[in-house]
Amino acid sequence: MIENLLFWTCCLVTVTGAIGAATMRNLFHAALMLGLCLAGVAGLYLFLEASYLACIQVIVYIGGILVLVLFATLFSSDIKGAVQRTPLWLRLSGLVGAGLAALVAGRLAQIAIAHAANLDRTRSQPGQLPDVIDGTRAIGDLLVGPWLVPFLVAAMLLTAALVGAVAIVTRYRRKP
């Protein structure tokens, strides 16, 4: 029952965030709604037994891409004269976000408690990784096994993107 409730909260938050990000008039608010949506997807990953993906979602998307997008809204002239004081709905959505974070933390704790016995058992054997946290270990095995070439290509793609971004920015730097 509580599982269903958590699941549908995550779904609702994701869908609300997505629709808000697509339709909000103020770009800054739209970016904040995108953050809500990304957090909801992280919760869904937990339900899919993909705790590694949930962590990556929070670190890369919410911690990296969303912050970049929030900075980028400063480039836009739409944002001029935006809200001076926090409107009620923004405060309410902050509350909802805090509640969602609590729900995700609760779900993590639930998983941890469910596997506590296993973890204790494996901890007594040094040199052996506990294989209870979903498919995280399997992902590692795949990345350095059958998926090694895509893994290296992804590394090259990231390097190229980084170098390209720096090249574009320096090419258009204002002349002194």
Place this chain on the structure above:
Amino acid sequence: MSIPGPDSLSAYLGVAAVLFSAGVLAMATRRNAIGVLLGLELMLNAAALQFAAYGRFRADGLDPQGQTAAVFVIVVAAAEAAVALALLFAVYRTSKDVDLEQTRELRS
């Protein structure tokens, strides 16, 4: 008919479909380049969610290949965000705004 819960593939696919539709809507209607970027992120998220969902609901249990594919989708999204923001910066330098209707060139 029972309400689908966390153990049904259709619920995840529905959420992913809504995410993708919202992304397409944002890309089609936003005039601001940052809005388009927002839509792109939504669409990539929908794709990653579907990979993870299909990998979870294989007939023979959890298949980690779905999650691995989702990791690659996230990598592509990160690379795309870096390049897109550099381009935004270049557009802003030349035209002082990132309105896609007004932008004609990237040359200063």
